[in-house]
Amino acid sequence: MTTMNMIQAINSAHVTLMEKDPKVVVFGEDVGYFGGVFRATEGLQQKFGVTRCFDAPIAEAGIVAAAIGMGVYGMRPLIEIQFADYIYPAMDQLTSEAARIRYRSGGEFLAPITVRTPYGGGIFGGQTHSQSPEALFAHVVGLKVVIPSTPYDAKGLLIASVEDDDPVIFLEPKRLYTGPFEGHSTDGVKTWAGHPAGEVPDGHYIVPLGKANVVREGSAMTVLCYGTMVHVCLAAARETGIDCEVVDLRSITPLDVDTILTSVNKTGRCLIVHEATLTAGFGAELAAIVQQECFYNLEAPIDRVTGWDTPYPHVFEWEYFPGPARVGAAMKKMMEA
Amino acid sequence: MSDRGKTAKAAKAEPAKRNSIPLKLRVPEPPARPGQAADFSHIKLPAAGVTRRPDVASQPAEMHDLAYGLVRVLNEKGEAVGPWAPKIDADLMRRGLRIMMMTRAYDDRMYKAQRQGKTSFYMKSTGEEAVPTAAGLALDDTDMLFPAYRQQALLFARNWPMLDMMNQIYSNAHDRLKGRQLPVMYSSKEAGFFTISGNLATQFSQAVGWAMASAIMGDTRICATWIGDGSTAEGDFHHACTFAAVYKAPVILNIVNNQWAISSFQGIAGGTEAPFAARGVGYGLPALRVDGNDFLAVYAATQWAIERARSNQGATLIEHFTYRMEGHSTSDDPTRYRAADERQKWPGGDPIERLKQHLIKLGEWDETRHTAQQEEMEKLVKDTQRQAEAIGTLQAGQKPSPKTMFEDIYGGEPDWRMRKQRQQFGI
Numbered sequence: 001m002t003t004m005n006m007i008q009a010i011n012s013a014h015v016t017l018m019e020k021d022p023k024v025v026v027f028g029e030d031v032g033y034f035g036g037v038f039r040a041t042e043g044l045q046q047k048f049g050v051t052r053c054f055d056a057p058i059a060e061a062g063i064v065a066a067a068i069g070m071g072v073y074g075m076r077p078l079i080e081i082q083f084a085d086y087i088y089p090a091m092d093q094l095t096s097e098a099a100r101i102r103y104r105s106g107g108e109f110l111a112p113i114t115v116r117t118p119y120g121g122g123i124f125g126g127q128t129h130s131q132s133p134e135a136l137f138a139h140v141v142g143l144k145v146v147i148p149s150t151p152y153d154a155k156g157l158l159i160a161s162v163e164d165d166d167p168v169i170f171l172e173p174k175r176l177y178t179g180p181f182e183g184h185s186t187d188g189v190k191t192w193a194g195h196p197a198g199e200v201p202d203g204h205y206i207v208p209l210g211k212a213n214v215v216r217e218g219s220a221m222t223v224l225c226y227g228t229m230v231h232v233c234l235a236a237a238r239e240t241g242i243d244c245e246v247v248d249l250r251s252i253t254p255l256d257v258d259t260i261l262t263s264v265n266k267t268g269r270c271l272i273v274h275e276a277t278l279t280a281g282f283g284a285e286l287a288a289i290v291q292q293e294c295f296y297n298l299e300a301p302i303d304r305v306t307g308w309d310t311p312y313p314h315v316f317e318w319e320y321f322p323g324p325a326r327v328g329a330a331m332k333k334m335m336e337a
Numbered sequence: 338m339s340d341r342g343k344t345a346k347a348a349k350a351e352p353a354k355r356n357s358i359p360l361k362l363r364v365p366e367p368p369a370r371p372g373q374a375a376d377f378s379h380i381k382l383p384a385a386g387v388t389r390r391p392d393v394a395s396q397p398a399e400m401h402d403l404a405y406g407l408v409r410v411l412n413e414k415g416e417a418v419g420p421w422a423p424k425i426d427a428d429l430m431r432r433g434l435r436i437m438m439m440t441r442a443y444d445d446r447m448y449k450a451q452r453q454g455k456t457s458f459y460m461k462s463t464g465e466e467a468v469p470t471a472a473g474l475a476l477d478d479t480d481m482l483f484p485a486y487r488q489q490a491l492l493f494a495r496n497w498p499m500l501d502m503m504n505q506i507y508s509n510a511h512d513r514l515k516g517r518q519l520p521v522m523y524s525s526k527e528a529g530f531f532t533i534s535g536n537l538a539t540q541f542s543q544a545v546g547w548a549m550a551s552a553i554m555g556d557t558r559i560c561a562t563w564i565g566d567g568s569t570a571e572g573d574f575h576h577a578c579t580f581a582a583v584y585k586a587p588v589i590l591n592i593v594n595n596q597w598a599i600s601s602f603q604g605i606a607g608g609t610e611a612p613f614a615a616r617g618v619g620y621g622l623p624a625l626r627v628d629g630n631d632f633l634a635v636y637a638a639t640q641w642a643i644e645r646a647r648s649n650q651g652a653t654l655i656e657h658f659t660y661r662m663e664g665h666s667t668s669d670d671p672t673r674y675r676a677a678d679e680r681q682k683w684p685g686g687d688p689i690e691r692l693k694q695h696l697i698k699l700g701e702w703d704e705t706r707h708t709a710q711q712e713e714m715e716k717l718v719k720d721t722q723r724q725a726e727a728i729g730t731l732q733a734g735q736k737p738s739p740k741t742m743f744e745d746i747y748g749g750e751p752d753w754r755m756r757k758q759r760q761q762f763g764i
Contacts, residue, residue: 089571308758
């Protein structure tokens with residue numbers, strides 16, 4: 001075990017995967033010599049050589065397409081899109097190609113690619129460095145969508161993603177890279193040191209895709225969340241004193257429906273929290289499943305706390321960000337229902 | 338069918354003779370990295386004045402050599418030489434010098450403001466000031482601009498108020514973009530300056546569309562756009578070239594090759610295989626490669642492209658060969674990936690210094706005036722900064738009203754969900 005922040009854990013996952021399997025190849029904008037703008041691939045080129053970790057042209061569609069081609073050859077590309085906000089030029093390759101190759105070839109060809117990309121706000125990145133596009137990918141059948149919330153999960157989920165034969169969009173909450181963040185904009189920088197999930201095994205392990213993590217057991221209500229919002233929801237539960245059961249979904253495709261339903265059937269209440277905009281967000285899908293499967297056990301309407309239906313505004317970072325105050329208010333309201 | 342099947346099998350039987358050498362992947366590397374001495378020996382700058390200047394009515398097929406050459410006007414002695422030397426008066430050159438010096442002083446100040454925590458982000462254009470400045474002065478003020486994020490000098494060239502720009506950097510109450518955009522992502526319809534996108538290259542093909550519209554409507558205005566060497570790899574660049582060539586759109590397509598795309602040297606975008614200008618050849622676009630640190634060369638090339646565009650001869654692709662003297666942005670640290678002495682060894686010189694020497698050579702400028710102008714620019718920037726900070730910075734003072742966050746998503750009255758969310762937000 002070593003104390004790692006999320007960047008170091010992701011870097012360690014790369015090393016573990018590349019040491020184990022010579023078919024794992026890493027590329028993306030600035031990932032080679034420089035080691036990535038967030039340093040996730042630091043040292044890989046030096047350790048594994050320029051043909052296993054290299055810089056790519058600024059062409060997201062090209063990066064994803066080349067990865068698909070390598071995957072078809074039989075390699076396991078682990079690529080980086082510098083910011084999730086930059087992924088849209090690759091949408092055709094992801095939605096019409098990566099997601100469909102297994103299906104349209106009758107299972108003969110695969111696209112075993114993993115697309116890592118930092119997402120979410122909290123760093124004053126403005127609208128082109130803060131978006132949360134997970135629902136777009138969850139809507140595409142054939143793609144898996146994975147979102148870690150701790151260094152331990154980041155490494156284990158990333159290894160599981162790369163070893164999975166299907167294409168995975170691996171969304172990294174960039175605000176959590178250097179420490180857990182509870183959503184108070186005025187909080188000083190907190191590191192992962194001392195957090196139990198900041199202790200990361202050095203070698204190979206996986207956190208399976210499609211297995212949610214109950215990060216706080218409780219009886220009053222179920223809170224469904226992922227990424228940065230896991231820490232915000234834990235803070236809101238602590239601050240309100242409401243006995244919440246906080247479920248970190250870890251992956252939204254595949255979705256651990258059993259854990260969700262067991263929890264909501266127990267608590268009778270369900271709050272869904274994500275940073276992405278509300279309308280047609282992944283919370284809508286969760287709400288639909290929960291109401292259908294748990295309707296007769298619900299004691300209050302399902303509620304959602306999310307980013308507002310606006311682009312991420314630079315100056316109003318904290319007005320936009322669904323912090324513990326908004327989440328806590330929704331928790332209280334739900335208990336009064 | 339069975340015969341063909343046999344043939345295929347027979348051919349498969351002896352693959353070893355065909356290709357027995359293991360294939361190898363080439364990954365380009367720059368000549369020098371940190372800890373090594375900068376090496377620009379691969380850059381062969383032709384002497385000023387040697388590159389020919391074809392008539393603006395020439396066909397693209399007759400000028401392929403220009404995509405591989407380099408238009409240079411200012412020589413080592415500070416003289417303007419050769420067929421590209423533009424016939425412009427000293428007042429215009431002094432204006433160019435002033436705008437470049439203003440840009441550099443502004444960049445230095447705003448960079449420091451970010452370091453002092455007054456804003457979140459900044460990007461300097463140091464070393465590249467001649468590219469937007471000369472183009473901005475060559476174009477008419479009514480022509481449309483689709484810039485990338487390092488052409489702030491275009492706004493100065495159009496006499497746009499510095500205070501307005503600083504308010505955007507600070508996202509304060511007077512920011513015309515209501516604090517929504519990352520610093521340096523300016524926008525001004527009045528200045529004919531299209532809203533800068535944080536997503537790369539998107540403006541390049543949009544500019545072609547604007548120019549096509551101007552042609553459809555029988556307008557007289559043309560359009561210019563800028564992209565970095567790195568972002569020429571995006572599909573948008575190729576869409577722009579295709580549309581511009583097919584429809585002979587009245588647009589100037591500028592590639593600012595400043596050698597670096599964050600940490601990736603221009604070879605990662607394909608620049609070591611062929612000059613970026615040469616991409617125009619394949620599309621049948623006239624393509625010029627220009628010394629981007631030579632104010633007069635940029636001015637002359639832009640003027641040439643303007644003439645073509647205004648006379649319905651279509652688009653021109655111009656590669657401006659320059660150097661990013663500073664980091665990509667305040668989030669970057671170039672000492673981690675490039676040789677420390679690159680800036681000193683860059684063979685293209687400093688655009689401000691080169692134009693200054695030329696004006697001095699002409700007897701139209703001197704060191705005293707230069708020093709006075711430098712002080713004037715520093716004072717102007719400082720005084721303007723004080724005014725901007727009196728309104729507010731990202732951290733303190735007056736901010737835009739939070740309710741503006743919900744505006745401009747759509748036109749017209751807010752729909753049910755927006756009304757509901759505004760209520761929840763407390764407005």
